[in-house]
Amino acid sequence: MATYIGQRVAVLIPVVILVFSVVFAIMHALPGDPVQLMLAGAEAGVTTPERIAQLRRSMGLDEPLYAQYLRFAGHALRGDLGQSIRFQSPVNQLVAGAAVQTFELSLAGMAAALLIGIPLGIMAGLYENTWLDSGAMLLALLGVSMPLFWLGLLLILLVAVHLQWLPAISGQQLRGIVLPAFTLGFVSAGLISRLMRASLIEALRHDYVRTALAKGLRRRVVTTKHALRNALIPVITVAGLQFGGMLSGAVITETVFSRPGLGSLIVKAILWHDYPLIQGAVLLTSVSYVLVNLVIDVLYAWVDPRIKYA
Amino acid sequence: MEALPRSPGGAVPRPARRIPAAWRIFARNRGAVAGAVILLGWAGAAICAPRLAPYDPLGLTGPSRQPPSALHLLGTDLLGRDVLSRLVFGARISLAIGLVSVAIGASAGSLMGLVAGYYGGRLDGALMRLVDAMLAFPGLLLALVVIASVGPGLQNVMLAVGVSSVPLYARLVRGSCLAVRAVEYVQAARVLGGSDRRVMFRHILPNVLGPLIVLSTLQVGSAILIGSALSYLGMGAQPPTPEWGLMTSDGQAYLASAWWISTFPGLAIFSAVMAVNLLGDGLRAALDPRSTYR
Numbered sequence: 331m332a333t334y335i336g337q338r339v340a341v342l343i344p345v346v347i348l349v350f351s352v353v354f355a356i357m358h359a360l361p362g363d364p365v366q367l368m369l370a371g372a373e374a375g376v377t378t379p380e381r382i383a384q385l386r387r388s389m390g391l392d393e394p395l396y397a398q399y400l401r402f403a404g405h406a407l408r409g410d411l412g413q414s415i416r417f418q419s420p421v422n423q424l425v426a427g428a429a430v431q432t433f434e435l436s437l438a439g440m441a442a443a444l445l446i447g448i449p450l451g452i453m454a455g456l457y458e459n460t461w462l463d464s465g466a467m468l469l470a471l472l473g474v475s476m477p478l479f480w481l482g483l484l485l486i487l488l489v490a491v492h493l494q495w496l497p498a499i500s501g502q503q504l505r506g507i508v509l510p511a512f513t514l515g516f517v518s519a520g521l522i523s524r525l526m527r528a529s530l531i532e533a534l535r536h537d538y539v540r541t542a543l544a545k546g547l548r549r550r551v552v553t554t555k556h557a558l559r560n561a562l563i564p565v566i567t568v569a570g571l572q573f574g575g576m577l578s579g580a581v582i583t584e585t586v587f588s589r590p591g592l593g594s595l596i597v598k599a600i601l602w603h604d605y606p607l608i609q610g611a612v613l614l615t616s617v618s619y620v621l622v623n624l625v626i627d628v629l630y631a632w633v634d635p636r637i638k639y640a
Numbered sequence: 641m642e643a644l645p646r647s648p649g650g651a652v653p654r655p656a657r658r659i660p661a662a663w664r665i666f667a668r669n670r671g672a673v674a675g676a677v678i679l680l681g682w683a684g685a686a687i688c689a690p691r692l693a694p695y696d697p698l699g700l701t702g703p704s705r706q707p708p709s710a711l712h713l714l715g716t717d718l719l720g721r722d723v724l725s726r727l728v729f730g731a732r733i734s735l736a737i738g739l740v741s742v743a744i745g746a747s748a749g750s751l752m753g754l755v756a757g758y759y760g761g762r763l764d765g766a767l768m769r770l771v772d773a774m775l776a777f778p779g780l781l782l783a784l785v786v787i788a789s790v791g792p793g794l795q796n797v798m799l800a801v802g803v804s805s806v807p808l809y810a811r812l813v814r815g816s817c818l819a820v821r822a823v824e825y826v827q828a829a830r831v832l833g834g835s836d837r838r839v840m841f842r843h844i845l846p847n848v849l850g851p852l853i854v855l856s857t858l859q860v861g862s863a864i865l866i867g868s869a870l871s872y873l874g875m876g877a878q879p880p881t882p883e884w885g886l887m888t889s890d891g892q893a894y895l896a897s898a899w900w901i902s903t904f905p906g907l908a909i910f911s912a913v914m915a916v917n918l919l920g921d922g923l924r925a926a927l928d929p930r931s932t933y934r
Contacts, residue, residue: 344769344772345772345773348772348773348776349776349777352773353785355789471914471917471918472914474917475861475865475910475913476910476913477865477868477885477888477909477910477913478869479869479888479906480902480906480907480909483892483895483902483903486895487895487896487899491895575779577778577781578780578781579779579780581780581781581873582780582869582872582873585872585873586892596781596784597784597874597875600784600875601875612777615778616776616777616781617776619776619777619778
């Protein structure tokens with residue numbers, strides 16, 4: 331197990347270095363002058379030659395490219411991601427605060443996806459080729475075809491504006507996270523229910539199910555204790571991968587519901603041309619995505635001993 | 641989750657014979673046919689937009705925020721522009737985003753996969769690390785990163801969405817390429833003096849054509865989704881372009897009083913993407929009989 335984890339981490343190192351380089355390239359391979367763009371975007375056009383020169387010096391943009399790269403890398407390794415132009419505060423503080431919010435939202439979204447997707451998939455699988463099955467599969471199709479921002483707006487219109495059950499703008503209370511979580515989880519719910527269905531149908535066809543039924547066990551027991559347990563394994567892996575993908579869905583969901591978080595921070599930072607903030611937020615998001623996927627893989631190998639991690 | 645190589649040696653598909661069978665499977669699939677019809681409808685709207693649209697999509701043709709009526713079937717937006725006319729013209733933009741970005745992604749990605757799979761070795765290793773790095777950005781984020789560096793705008797959206805789909809094609813094509821590289825007919829083509837380029841494009845690429853068509857079709861749907869999401873976020877089409885995502889975001893502030901401004905453009909995106917997905921699933925069933933997704 332330890333060697334397996336070691337190997338997986340070793341493979342990740344070049345990937346993280348490449349991600350890092352791509353993020354660095356965003357800011358430095360730009361045509362045009364990033365400093366002027368940033369000042370125009372972030373400080374509303376108050377550009378004096380002194381301010382430009384000062385910013386260029388403070389960001390080290392007057393150094394050769396390789397020196398900038400090494401300096402950026404060195405600082406990032408020590409957790410220093412530079413200074414946001416717009417907020418005039420350290421990027422790592424801004425990004426860390428937002429990451430907590432996004433993590434909460436992703437957890438809630440995952441919970442919504444599992445709560446909808448698994449029961450739906452089980453029903454569809456048990457009652458294969460009935461109206462229940464078609465209904466569940468239709469929902470899965472809706473999930474992958476629905477623009478997230480539109481789903482969010484429809485939910486706001488229906489649940490918040492007309493029925494007035496839940497708030498449209500999520501504040502600090504727990505109720506506020508319900509609609510965003512449902513929006514974020516909807517796509518994954520579709521995929522999970524589709525996979526749960528396929529996996530359960532396949533498990534029910536195995537010999538051990540027939541054996542258990544032949545022994546005289548009740549169908550209910552066989553389904554839940556024998557088939558379902560095995561059928562859940564691939565579902566859990568995919569759910570894990572979906573969890574990483576929620577970081578991307580959060581970009582839209584947070585914007586629709588005006589929630590603070592990494593996603594909405596990246597969007598704002600891009601619109602403001604706040605390059606240090608973009609760099610930091612994108613770097614943190616993709617590194618956490620890679621790490622989440624690593625953790626899922628390791629957990630998977632631990633849960634299912636049949637996975638060979640030699 | 642990797643795309644599996646689907647053409648092991650021996651069973652070499654013969655396209656000429658499979659087309660009728662594939663067509664029959666496809667035509668029996670009601671969902672796929674429905675998808676094709678909806679999509680043709682949108683394509684027709686895009687082509688005949690100037691004739692179909694009752695008003696000028698950019699013109700101020702009525703009072704602001706008029707609910708749907710006989711005069712304005714889907715109402716008017718904040719500035720008094722006809723929502724239906726804007727939707728019809730918007731079909732041009734969304735379909736263009738879908739097609740152009742898939743063309744960019746599929747050609748760049750397939751070339752990358754072919755080269756990596758055919759030459760192997762260090763080149764393969766380097767290209768696949770690059771693919772891994774691109775896959776390390778979850779979904780929308782890679783497109784956002786590209787937009788952050790090239791700036792907002794419609795053309796940049798096509799580029800961004802295309803670039804972010806490159807790894808999918810590269811992996812698919814590389815997998816198939818590895819699977820058939822050592823097969824006899826490829827070896828024979830090489831021994832007979834076929835150039836690398838000829839072997840890659842005439843003998844290897846046709847093997848992946850089925851899965852490649854399926855992936856490209858489904859990607860048109862996700863390209864429309866991501867493209868409209870970028871415009872919704874303010875990084876794609878700029879006002880007053882009648883782009884569906886942008887129109888949805890325009891109406892957001894008036895959701896409670898003028899629901900139609902946001903609802904109809906969203907419905908348009910949804911219907912187009914669902915049509916593409918239905919069509920793609922139908923094509924998968926028809927062209928890719930070994931597929932285990934269903």
